[in-house]
Amino acid sequence: MARAATTSDAFNAVAEPRRRDILNYLAMQERSVSEIVDAMQMEQPSVSKHLKVLKGVGLVEARREGRQMLYKVNALAIRPLHEWTSTFERLWKHQLLRVKERAEANDAPKQ
Amino acid sequence: MARAATTSDAFNAVAEPRRRDILNYLAMQERSVSEIVDAMQMEQPSVSKHLKVLKGVGLVEARREGRQMLYKVNALAIRPLHEWTSTFERLWKHQLLRVKERAEANDAPKQ
DNA sequence: TTGACACATTCCTATATGGGAATATATTGG
DNA sequence: CCAATATATTCCCATATAGGAATGTGTCAA
Incomplete structure (x- = not known):
């Protein structure tokens, strides 16, 4: 079996x-494909293909306005990633605490 | 160009x-490869290969204890993902707010 | 040293890219 | 209808898997 589909x-x-x-760029505001192409400095077909993948998983939404297609982020689709990473938050905070404790032990070594 | 390496x-x-x-399984506590194999119901070589990838990006750490290799999560490596998703948190909260407002408008429609 | 247990690595294959180039489709103005 | 603009899609190819099967490596007990 190969890697799972990007979609x-x-x-x-x-x-x-x-x-x-x-996505970072679209986080600021809705943009047309050409604006994305200019900002990202990528070829237009590449941008369209990436947008298709993002749309496929619901990370962006599109609407037509004249000849342009305007894309915007659907932030709710990012939420599952945030929640998954959050389950490890307690662990890394604990890690940082131990690092800090060790540093303080070095600042005030036993005489 | 193909997809970026998993590592x-x-x-x-x-x-x-x-x-x-x-990673979810290791979040609870440090485990040996066999324990992971049993819990995940995967073939041992598959588990070893996945662990190698995870170790490659620093998501897990390993230490030998006798014949066993014990793996544990390095939660700090998950932090960058958490922080990236956090940049969209304001957006989805705003989205949810609008959804809620719309719902309330329906509960109390204009007469 | 030898056998057995615990893992890691290698080989093979079907599959899914991502980018470049070329082309197709959609929409608007004249 | 035609040309121009804005996007989308298709074709081609080098690359990177993920899983299954087989094999290699490391460590311990006797």
Whole structure:
């Protein structure tokens, strides 16, 4: 079996750095494909293909306005990723605490 | 160009559902490979290969204890994902607010 | 040293890209 | 209807899996 399709879920879709770049850009506001192309400095077909993947997993929504297609982020689709990572938050906070404790032990070593 | 390597970063590593399963399992406590194999119901070579990927991006750490290798999560490596998703949190909260407002408008329609 | 247990690695294959190039489709103005 | 603009899709190819099967490596007990 090969790797799961990029359109299988949001986790796979955002694994590609270019697609995260696009989402970051769209986070500010709705944009046309040409605006994305200019901002990302990618070829137009590449942008369209990435947008198709993002749309496939619901990470963006599109609407036509004249000749242009306007895309915007659907932030709710990112929420599952946020929640999954949150389950580890307690663990890394604990890790950081131990790092801090160790640093303080070095600042005030036993005489 | 093909897809980025699964070992290129944490985003690519956790795109695979089985690897998230393993991380979820290790979140509870350090485990040996056999324990993971039993819990995940996967073939041992598959588990070893997934662990290698996870270790490659620093998501897990390993230490030998006798014949066993004990793996544990390095939660700090998940933090970048959490922080990236957090940048969209304001957006989805706003989305939810609008959904709620619309619902309330329907509960009390104009007469 | 030898056998057995616990893992890791290699080999093979079907599958899914992502980018570049070329082409198709949709919409608007004249 | 035609040309121009804005996107989308298709074709081609090099690359990277993930799983199954087989095999290699490391460690311990006797």
